[in-house]
Amino acid sequence: MSRIYDALPIFGQNLACTFAGYSRIHSRYTRHFHRTLKEWNETIHYPIEDLHALQRDRLTRLVEHARMNVPHYGQIPPPSSAKDPFQAITETLSTIPPLDKKTYRAASETFIAQGIPKYRLNRGITSGTTGTALPTYYTPEALAEEYATVWRLRMEKGIRLMDSHLTFNGQSIVPFSQSEAPFWRHNAYGRQTLFSVYHMTPRNLEQYISAIQKSRAKYILGYPSALHLVGRAMIETGQTLPEGQVKAIFTSSESLLAFQRKTIEEAFGTQVWDRYGTSEFTVSMTECREHNLHVDMEFCIVEVEVEEETDDFVRGSFMVTGLSNDATPFLRYRIGDSGTRLKKPCPCGRAGDVFRDVDGRNEDFIVTPDGRMVGRLDHIFKNQTKILEAQIRQDSKEALDVLLVRDKLFDEKSERDLLNEIRKRLGNEIHIDIHYVDSIPRERNGKFRAVKSQIGQLAQ
């Protein structure tokens, strides 16, 4: 946030938010967006064979473009010409070496497509937990197509483009030093109220709740951790919203944990719909009524590097291929997240790849005394519903601290169960201290991290 913005009076900041909202809407919701959304609202009903045919066409086009215009991909072979689409996809991908974050970091400029006019190159950043984020570029079409996946989900829940809504994301729209309400700003053009996730102290939450109570927003967007915090305060003070007043809540950016979902749905009187996406335009998954995450097959291909396999699922790290971004194509990119893909089609009826869960979004590893790096530890909390908030911290290999905000129902057995879950993953050697606390601080970007390790930060 700029100093100029900070110095503006609140009505000036509201105007600035409105202006930013205006330009956001016009860059996202272009003609290409509307055309794509219309098309993808039909392709979502395609059977698997047709989805593969569509993917094959998009992959072939992208690989040809990358071979011609992207220096890093100059040497990859031409796409497969196999007749069967799925076979062609598999063959084409198998000839492309997986891409690690390190490789990208070392030569990120060789990933930028040549020949795209400057005005069509928008600058983005890579996602990541540590170190500096690296620049990437994206075309207006990539942005429009990403929002087509977002809006396909929202429209399915009865939301329309210009409906009023509340957001609880990481934007710094309220100066940090401000100590009195309002801790939100209005974007009048986009019919949006932006709440600050940096001012959510127990004292201030009362103000948030009364603003939420007064609003007649149709839907709510935000980080699970922030919505959970305000939702919990709503329940504790008996100020939940009447059922159905808000049509839907859409979460993204962090793993949505079971206890968060439960609290948010109870507080706001409506269902939560989760989406998994990343800032590189490489992957998009949207939740269905079975609480599974469906790959938006038109937008990306998600491969799993198998670490575990049963009759029902494969689990492992992702290699993602974004099909929409010509500016910085990422092919078979090891994004650092992992998940569990189901082998059977989802009972909801939507075809295509479907995941039971996605892990490791912005989580560190825990290092055990014998030197193992253990990731995906947010999983420990995934099915715990008697915990209000939890964080694992580690400063040395020998020990870790677990910070817990308890529910009233949390008892000795819950503590034993939780310790068991941790021991199952980390062994008996590591020393574990559980601390019961009233709240857990957020990161500087407003996000909540379930696992924080000084020595096990995710290597990039």
Ligand SMILES: [Zn+2]
């Ligand atoms: Zn489904």
